[in-house]
Amino acid sequence: MTQAQGRVAGKVTIVTGAASNPGLGRTTALLLAEQGARLVLTDVDLDGAQSCADEITAAGGEAIALRQDVTDEAGWDSLIAATNEQYGRLDVLVNNAGIAVLDRLENLSLAQWNKQIDVNMTSVFLGCRAAIKPMRAAGGGSIINLSSVAGLRGLQTCSAYGAAKGGVRIMSKSIAVELASDNIRCNSVHPGVIWTNMQAAATGSDDPADARTATDRIPLGRAGKPEDIANCILYLASDEANYVTGAEFVIDAGMTAG
Numbered sequence: 001m002t003q004a005q006g007r008v009a010g011k012v013t014i015v016t017g018a019a020s021n022p023g024l025g026r027t028t029a030l031l032l033a034e035q036g037a038r039l040v041l042t043d044v045d046l047d048g049a050q051s052c053a054d055e056i057t058a059a060g061g062e063a064i065a066l067r068q069d070v071t072d073e074a075g076w077d078s079l080i081a082a083t084n085e086q087y088g089r090l091d092v093l094v095n096n097a098g099i100a101v102l103d104r105l106e107n108l109s110l111a112q113w114n115k116q117i118d119v120n121m122t123s124v125f126l127g128c129r130a131a132i133k134p135m136r137a138a139g140g141g142s143i144i145n146l147s148s149v150a151g152l153r154g155l156q157t158c159s160a161y162g163a164a165k166g167g168v169r170i171m172s173k174s175i176a177v178e179l180a181s182d183n184i185r186c187n188s189v190h191p192g193v194i195w196t197n198m199q200a201a202a203t204g205s206d207d208p209a210d211a212r213t214a215t216d217r218i219p220l221g222r223a224g225k226p227e228d229i230a231n232c233i234l235y236l237a238s239d240e241a242n243y244v245t246g247a248e249f250v251i252d253a254g255m256t257a258g
Contacts, residue, residue, distance in 0.1 A: 004036060005036070006034065006035035006036025006037070007035045007036070007234060007238040007240065008032055008035045008036055008037040008092070008234065008237050008238050009035070009036030009037075010036060010037075010038065011032075011036070011037045011038070011091040011092050011237060012037070012038050012040070012083065012087040012088075012089050012090050012091050012092070013032055013037045013038065013039055013040070013091060013092035013093070013094065013237065014039075014040045014042065014079065014083060014090065014092070014093050014094065014127075014131075015028055015029045015032070015039060015040070015041055015042070015094045015096055016042045016043070016068065016070050016094065016095055016096050016097035016123075016127065017042075017043055017070075017096040017097030017098060018041035018042060018043050018048075018049045018052050018065070018096070019041075019043035019044075019045035019046075019047070019048025019049045019051070019052065020043075020045075020048065020196065021048065021051070021052075022195065022196050022226050023196045023226060024096055024146065024191070024194065024196060024226050024229050024230070025041075025043070025094070025096040025097070026048075026052045026226075027226035027227055027229070027230045028094060028096065028226075028229070028230040028233050028234075029041055029052055029056065029063070030052065030055065030056065030230075031227070031230040031231070031233075031234055032092075032230075032233075032234060032237060033056040033059070033061035033062070033063060034059070034061070035234060035238075037061075037092070037237070038061075038062040038063070038087055039053070039056060039061070039062065039063035039064070040063070040064055040066065040079070040082070040083050040086065040087075041053050041063055041064070041065045041066070042065070042066050042067070042068035042070070042079060042097075043065075043067070043068065043097070044067065044068070044069055046065060046066070046067040049065035049066070049067070050065040052065065053065040064082075064086055066079060066082060068097075070095075070097045070119065070123035070126070070127065071118045071119055071122060071123050071126070073126055076126050076127060076129075076130040077130065079130070080130050080131070080133075080134055083134070084134060089134060089137070089138045090131060090134035090135055090138060090141060091135070091138055091141050091142070091237075092141060092142045092143075092144070092237045093127055093128070093131045093135075093141070093142075093143045093144070094144045094146070094233060094237070095123065095124045095127045095128070095143070095144070095145045095146060095168075096146045097119065097123060098119060098120045098146060099115070099116060099119045099120065100116075100161050101115070101116055101160065101161070102157040102158060102161060103157055104156070104157055105159045108159065108160055112160065113160045116160040116161055116163075116164050117160065117163065117164050117167075119164075120161065120164035120165060120168070121163075121164040121165075121167040121168055121171070124145050124168050124171065124172075125171065127143075128143055128145070128171075128175050128186065131143055131184075132179065132182070132184065135182070135184050136182045136184070139183060140182065140183030140184055140185075141183075141184050141185070142184075142185045142186075142187075142236055142237050142241070143172075143175065143179075143184065143185065143186040143187075144186075144187055144188075144189060144233050144236045144237065145168050145171075145172045145186065145187070145188045145189070146168070146188075146189055146191070146229075147165045147166075147168040147169045147172070147188040147189065147190045147248070148161070148162070148165040148190055148191060149190050149191070149192045149250065149252045149255050149256055150162040150165050150166075151164075151165030151166040151167075151168060151169045151188075151190060152166070152169070152190055152248075152250065152256055153256055165190075168188060169188050169190070169248060172186050172187060172188040172246070172248075173186075173188075173246045173248075176245040176246030176247075177246060180245060185236075185241070185242075185244060185245035186245060186246065187236050187241075187244060187245060187246065187247050187248070187249065188247075188248045188249070189229060189232055189233060189236070189248075189249045189251065190248055190249065190250045190251065190252065191224070191228075191229050191251055191252065192218065192224060192250075192251060192252025192253055192255045192256075193217070193218060193223045193224065193252075193253075193255070194223065194224040194225065194226060194228065194229055194251075195223045195224065195225060195226075196226055217255060218252070218253045218254065218255055219253060219254030219255070219257065219258075220253035220254055221253075222253070224251065224252075224253060228251055229251055232249050232251055236249070
């Protein structure tokens with residue numbers, strides 16, 4: 001398959017939080033590029049984002065990397081301007097950047113609470129708002145917001161993280177309704193336990209087979225891979241999902257089924 005024949009051929013796509021390896025943003029960017037997307041990759045870790053962009057261009061794809069603090073309002077304006085300058089349009093936004101500070105409520109500081117709300121939810125608001133004008137000019141688009149199973153059910157040590165991710169869930173639905181007349185779709189993706197650098201840091205383990213993250217909580221008995229999430233994002237970014245908006249996609253191996 002050539003890039004011109006891919007499922008998202010030619011679609012200009014911003015992926016935030018694209019540096020971490022292994023990570024959802026990087027894996028998603030690589031898959032979208034393989035399927036023909038033209039990428040703008042952002043992260044506070046510019047070197048990591050550039051490494052991903054270099055891997056894409058070495059394989060014959062198109063990608064640029066930019067440093068971005070997703071909580072900075074002016075930075076979103078600069079990102080959209082840079083995207084327009086490079087590619088002339090915006091078709092897809094993947095709001096992936098996030099952090100997790102997991103602890104019992106009594107131990108959480110106000111600063112830790114505010115940081116998780118800012119990075120995990122306020123940044124999504126800023127990104128969605130910034131994407132409206134260029135997507136409207138392009139005749140529509142797809143916004144894909146990364147939430148979590150923690151945004152669907154109560155989990156220990158996830159009061160701040162879950163509050164932010166739950167906010168992303170309902171915000172995505174409201175945005176979907178509000179922007180439907182502009183042919184801008186908005187959906188949320190809810191990963192379960194997916195083995196990434198962030199998951200390893202949150203669990204204090206470097207082993208994806210660790211029972212603390214798998215068999216005791218997950219019906220399928222194993223942690224997922226970043227590719228499991230990237231495949232869903234690819235679908236939502238593509239025209240295959242042209243009738244899908246305001247939906248939540250739960251990819252959790254059955255964690256929330258009971």
